[in-house]
Amino acid sequence: MINFNGKIFKDDDLFLNHTNRALKYGDALFETIKVVNSKIFFLEDHYFRLMASMRILRMKIPDNFTMEFFENEMLTTIQSNHKENLAVRVRFTVFRDAKGYYLPHSNNISYIVETDTIDAPFYLLNEKKHxxxxxxxxxxxxxxxxxxxxxxxxxxxxxxxxxxxxxxxxxxxxxxxxxxxxxxxxxxxxxxxxxxxxxxxxxxxxxxxxxxxxxxxxxxxxxxxxxxxxxxxxxxxxxxxxxxxxxxxxxxxxxxxxxxxxxxxxxxxxxxxxxxxxxxx
The missing domain is CATH 3.20.10.10 (D-amino Acid Aminotransferase, subunit A, domain 2)
Known part of the structure; x- marks a missing residue:
């Protein structure tokens, strides 16, 4: 299950099209976040990095895009996938949601939250060949x-x-x-x-x-x-x-x-x- 702008979709549902600026211009940011048993690692650091990056790219940050909102959207997506008690990799993608070419018609944003299960709840030393x-x-x-x-x-x-x-x-x-x-x-x-x-x-x-x-x-x-x-x-x-x-x-x-x-x-x-x-x- 995938979270798109607060609505939960099945993995194979179609909710984006060819006008998407992340696809056309790479006009998007993302955070990769580790969550274990619904506990988000380094939540504040991820949130403030995303906010700073959005400002640098001149994206409009919605008034409701608080750290609590950021946290809740991830946990809601995890719960929708029945992964509350697992170790999870979350990808939170923010993209400029506007028509236009190189110059967008607006700086409004949309977001997508995805989850994948990972093996290790905490950090382990991989001593295999690298x-x-x-x-x-x-x-x-x-x-x-x-x-x-x-x-x-x-x-x-x-x-x-x-x-x-x-x-x-x-x-x-x-x-x-x-x-x-x-x-x-x-x-x-x-x-x-x-x-x-x-x-x-x-x-x-x-x-x-x-x-x-x-x-x-x-x-x-x-x-x-x-x-x-x-x-x-x-x-x-x-x-x-x-x-x-x-x-x-x-x-x-x-x-x-x-x-x-x-x-x-x-x-x-x-x-x-x-x-x-x-x-x-």
């Missing part, structure tokens, strides 16, 4: 728009296809300065000793919710030092660890990049701290 490579055919532009979760993710799509065709588990994306920005499906962290490095938002990486949580966790500990700075591909083979983060999987350790093999001790430690933070929500 080999990566650089994707160099196309580049992410550094700047504010690249940090938003818009529907314009074509580089991520073709980089994922490239990884699959060449038997890699993931690819790292570069910006126009040839610096490492992120992975196909999340932010990247590089560990050298007790120093943890991740690209700043000015490099064009997605403004990830898990990225924000880990920055807060690391900032509060005396065990590690965090640096937000540009990362050269040459640094990857000198690092002790690499891991990728997103709100569904948590922390995914990288096991191999070219001839370099990585450990996962820091990632394992931070995952414990992340689960503590998630339980305190």
């Amino acid at each position: 080999e990566i490579e650089l994707y160099k055919d196309y580049f992410i532009n550094s700047g504010l728009l690249s940090t938003l979760k818009t529907n314009n993710r074509i580089i991520n799509v073709i980089a994922g296809i490239y990884a699959n065709e060449n038997d890699y588990d993931n690819c790292l994306l570069l910006n126009e300065n040839k610096n490492v920005v992120e992975a196909v499906n999340g932010n990247i962290f590089v560990i050298s000793g007790k120093t943890i490095i991740t690209p700043p938002l000015t490099e064009g990486c997605i403004n990830g919710i898990l990225r924000k949580q880990l920055l807060n966790i690391i900032d509060k500990t005396n065990e590690y030092t965090i640096e937000e700075r540009a990362i050269s591909p040459f640094e990857l083979q000198k690092a002790d660890e690499l891991f990728i983060t997103n709100v569904i999987k948590g922390i995914q350790p990288v096991t191999k990049f070219r001839k370099k093999q990585y450990s996962n001790e820091v990632g394992k430690d931070l995952l414990k701290k992340l689960n503590v933070a998630a339980r305190l929500i």
Whole structure:
């Protein structure tokens, strides 16, 4: 069952048409949210990121689009799918709902809420092989728009296809300065000793919710030092660890990049701290 503007439809019901601006122009934003037993992980962060992104894209935010409304629409959709007591991945998509070409006739919005069941209620460390490579055919532009979760993710799509065709588990994306920005499906962290490095938002990486949580966790500990700075591909083979983060999987350790093999001790430690933070929500 899918929630479209507050009405519940069956998965195979037709409720969109060829004029949809998300389809025609990628004029849409989305949030991917983890919900366990009807408990929404990092609700405030998701809501405020969506609101900020809508303002940047000049979308009109309805007066009733409060955090309580945002929460209720997700829980209503979960209940309609009888998943109240399961671990669920929610995709909340907002698109500009107007006719027009590049210039829309209005900035009004519509929304769609979808749910999928996932296996793990909390974050688990996946220690299976996770080999990566650089994707160099196309580049992410550094700047504010690249940090938003818009529907314009074509580089991520073709980089994922490239990884699959060449038997890699993931690819790292570069910006126009040839610096490492992120992975196909999340932010990247590089560990050298007790120093943890991740690209700043000015490099064009997605403004990830898990990225924000880990920055807060690391900032509060005396065990590690965090640096937000540009990362050269040459640094990857000198690092002790690499891991990728997103709100569904948590922390995914990288096991191999070219001839370099990585450990996962820091990632394992931070995952414990992340689960503590998630339980305190």
